[in-house]
Amino acid sequence: MDEFVRSKLTKWKLKDWIEAFKAEEIDEESLYHLDDQEINQLITKAGPRVKFKDKLKLLKEERNTTQTQKEAVNTFGQDLASISEKGKRKSDLLQGESSQWQPPPKRKYSCAAGSQSETEILSDVKDIMRRVSEGLHGRDKLSAFLKDKIKDLETDKRHLVGVFGKTGAGKSSLINAIINKDGLLPSGSGRACTSVIIKVEATNESKYEAHIEFITKEDWENEMQSLKQVAEDDVDDDDVDDGGNNVLLDPDGKLSALYGEAWKEKSTLSLMDSRYFRDIPEFLKSKRKIFKSDSAEELSKKFVKYTRSESNETEEVKRWYWPLVKCVTVKVPDNDFLDHVTLVDLPGNGDSNRSRDRMWTEFVAKCSTVWIVTEMTRAASEKQAWDILEGASSLLGNGGECQQIHFICTKSDHENPDDINRIKNDVMKEFSQQKLIKNHFSEDSVQVFTVSSKEFLKGENVNPDVNEILKLKEILKKLNDAHSETLNYVSGAHGILSLIQGARKREVIEQKNDVYADLLEKLSIQLNKVEKAIEEKTKAFGQCLCEGVEKSLNLCKKKLKFFLHPIGAKDRTFHRTLKSVVRNDGIQKPKTGKPKNLNMILAFSLTESIDKEFRDTFPNDVKCGHFNGAIDAFSLGTDSLIEKYKDVELQLKFLKTEEKNIKAKLNKIILTQKKLMYNSLTETIKDNMKECYKEAAAFKGPGTLKNMRDAIERHVESKMDMFEEAKNAMLEQLDDLKKTILMTLEETMKKSIEHSLKTEACLLPDVSKHLEVVKRHCDELIGSQDEKM
Incomplete structure (x- = not known):
């Protein structure tokens, strides 16, 4: 069975019969040749069978139409080659003949307002554009x-x-309740801990699936060496920081999960022997391991050992493979709001394994919404919840694309509405006191919800004012709403079809020349406006960063002393903390509690100096517009030109959609680049500190703590120019972004204007019928959007 058959059955809402078609190895070719008897055997119920036959009939008609078009084009090409240059101009020939090979579409489209869902509209328009693309056989530009x-x-x-x-x-119970699949993610044990990233998303298949992605063999070997080194160091059971948090890696937990007690007596090389990985050959082959099951509970039992560090409910598990896992993707069938949304269950602090930590960082920076899950009883005062948010705030905010933060207070079973309101108010009051978090998020971006997953999954009468899981589901449905995607696709298709139909006109040369010159002049003016707006922001950033550099120079030694000599910390305890920091390029991520990042501490005055300006210039809510809306304001004024140049109206409509598309593309580019730009301040400091981290990590024996402290202090003293370097690196990236924006705008729009108004005569299909259908769909979607607003 190929993807073509699967996609058609899914589109026709016949997913229940995918397995039957797969068992009989029905591919695209055999699909077209199914007879009634074979269809009756494949689809045993009358209703779905009638629907299938009707859809297959339409599909065959479409294929016949496409084949007829291709044959006509081939015949036309042969005729064109044999025609003498005498008698008729080439452009007349192309115009006359090209309209003959495009037969009217046999498929009927219902265009009445509200007659089709957005999914059906999108499917119809995609079918149209597929056929149009197949009909573009010319080799011209x-x-x-x-x-x-x-x-x-x-x-x-x-x-x-x-x-x-x-x-x-x-967390796990909440996700289970949200997708209404009790038992999918293991939950319920106080000792159980989700140790890897778990993604939950929809699938078109009929079964539940779990895709296990492993770290590389090299990564595991390197991590084992680090873990064994930590384990071999002198361990003090009293190794906790002043906040009571465990400050160590957990070598025994990770290595014992996979090897039992055998790792203590064996070398790293011997522990890489293939016999330890007999049950997971995919790890040795750098492949994904895939589980499939008919039920959520059955799948959960299969993948639990790849995600959890411990669980009372699965005591029969003797070996745990989570230390080798990079990420697990759980795919859920029949889910109506995860098609374009992925729930990501994230460990709070990232990971000591570098590849897992890189993935964690990438996921956090890509989150458009974040849920902070905490128990109802201590919602406002839960230190670890606030620590998690504070630790990730720069990755989510100025260094990411998060627009909404939702505090979700669990276990609201016995709460009354008055208590709920008090708890919500307490959380918001606590947020107002979180200075570091507020550098990246305003109160408008924060909401508080109360839920009881247990109550919801029981299916009992749920008070929506107390148990707000339905509200969370509604938020996910809005995120998943394909309206913007559908409208973008349909309006883009409308523009392309407009250009095709408009380009078939071979007269109006004078008007084309006039509008061509007019557009180039407007393009130059608009590019200058964008450039000026970016340069104004660059100047503002330069001033902020200069202040940040000065502040860094003044406070650097004080911040470093506070980090290297923490008040109340025992030297023995801090020795191990600092050793972990220098071994990991300035970053220590404990099992619980706040991570320690010396690079961020040194870069803090720089990042703080630009936080407000950065958030205003690069808002995560793209509706606000980057560079004070300069990109969104870019316009060639095609609407006014249409009034003036009616004969090239279709080409101008295409250019209008191109303008919209390029601005959307630029917003994505800016969103990606602004993350790199913001994080470049800390990354530059980190690069400058690597040499001293390496030096400090090499110290052993008596006096190691003093030697590490002295090495770091000497290095920072000699590297005070790194703050100026960080400033210049960021401004250079900003200048590069300006060049990318201007070049992309100029090249894309010039190319589109050129192809719209300066093309030579060429063979193009008559798409007037298609254009009419797509225009109606486009108007319908725009009207629907206006009603929602």
Whole structure:
């Protein structure tokens, strides 16, 4: 069974019969040749069978139409080659003949307002554009340009919702309740701990799936060496920081999970022997391991050992493979709001394993919404919840794309509405006191919800004012709403079809020349406006960073002394903390509690100096507009030109959609680059500190703590110019971004204007019928959007 058959059955809402078609190895070719008897055997119920036959009939008609078009084009090409240059101009020939090979579409489209769902509209328009693309057989530049534009219409925007919370807060139960699949993610044990990243998303398949992605063999070997080194160091059971948090890695937990007690007597090399990985050959082959099951509970039993560090409910598990796992993706069938949304269950502090930590960082930076899950009884005062949010705030805010933070207070079973309101108010009051978090988020971006997953999954009468899981589901449905994707695709298709139909007109040369010159002049003016807006912001950033450099120079020694000589910390305890910091490029991530990042501490005055300006310039809510809306304000004024140049109206409509598309593309580029730009301040400091980290990590024996402290202090003293270097690196990236924006705008729009108004005569299909259908769909979607607003 191939993807073509699976996608058609899914589109036709016949997913229940996918397995039957798969068992009989029905592919695209055999699908077209199924007879009634074979269909009766494949689909045993009358209702779905009638629907299938009707859809298959339409599909065959579409294929016949496409084949007829291809044959006509081939015949036309042969005729064109044999025609003498005498008698008729080439442009007349192309115009007359090209309209003959495009037969009217046999498929009927219902265009009445509200007659089709957005999913059906999108499917119809995609079918139209597929056939149009297949009909563009010319080898001219315009045909190639149009085919590329049709390909560019396809997008798969996915929203990431990051779920954070301490062990036992109820993250897994919440996710199970949200997707209404009790038992999918293991939960319920106070000792159980989700140790790896778990993604939950929808699938078109009929079974539940778990895709296990492993770290590399090299990564595991390197991590084992680090873990064994930590374990071999002198361990003090009293190794906790002043906040009572465990400050150590957990070598015994990780190595014992996989090897039992055998690791203590064996070398790293012997522990890499293949016999330890017989049950997971995929790890040795750098492949994914995939489980499939008919039920959520059955799947959970299969993958639990790849995600949990401990669980009372699965005591029969003797070996745990989570130390080798990079990420687990759980795919859920029949889910109506995870098609474009992924729930990501995230460990709070990242990971000591570098590849897992890189993935954690990437996921956090891509989250558009974050859920902080905490128990109802201590919602406002739960230190670990606030520590998690504070530790990740720079990655989520100015260094990420998070727009909404939701505090979700679990276990609201016996609460009354008055208590609920008090708890919500307490959380918001606590947020107002979180200075570091507020550097990245305003109170408008924070909401508080109360839930009881247990009550919801029981199916009992749920008080929506106390148990707000339905409200969370509604939020996810809005995120998943394909309206913007559908409208973007349909309006883009409308523009492309407008250009095709408009380009078939071979007269109005004078008007084309006039509007061509007019557009180039407007383009130059608009580019200057964008450039000026970016340069104004660059100047503002320069001033902020100069202040940040000066403040860094003044406070650097004080901050470093506070870090290297923490008040109340025992030297023995801090020795191990600092050893962990220097071994990991300035970062220590304990099992619980706040991570310690010396690079961020040194860069703090720089990042703080630009936080407000950065948030205003690069808002995560793209509706606010980057560079004070300069990108969104870019316009060639095509609407006014349409009034003036009626004969090239269709080409101008295409340019209007191109303008919209390029601005959307630029917003994505800016969102990606602004993360790198913001984080570059800390990264520059980290690069400058690596040499001293390496030096400090090499010290052993008596006096190690003093030697490490002295080495770091000497190095920072000699590297005071690193703050100026960080400033210059960020301003350079900002200048590069300006060049990228201007170049992308100029090249894309010039190319589109050129192909719209300066193309040579070429063979193009008559798409007037398609254009009419797509225009009606486009108007319907725009009207629907206006009603919602």
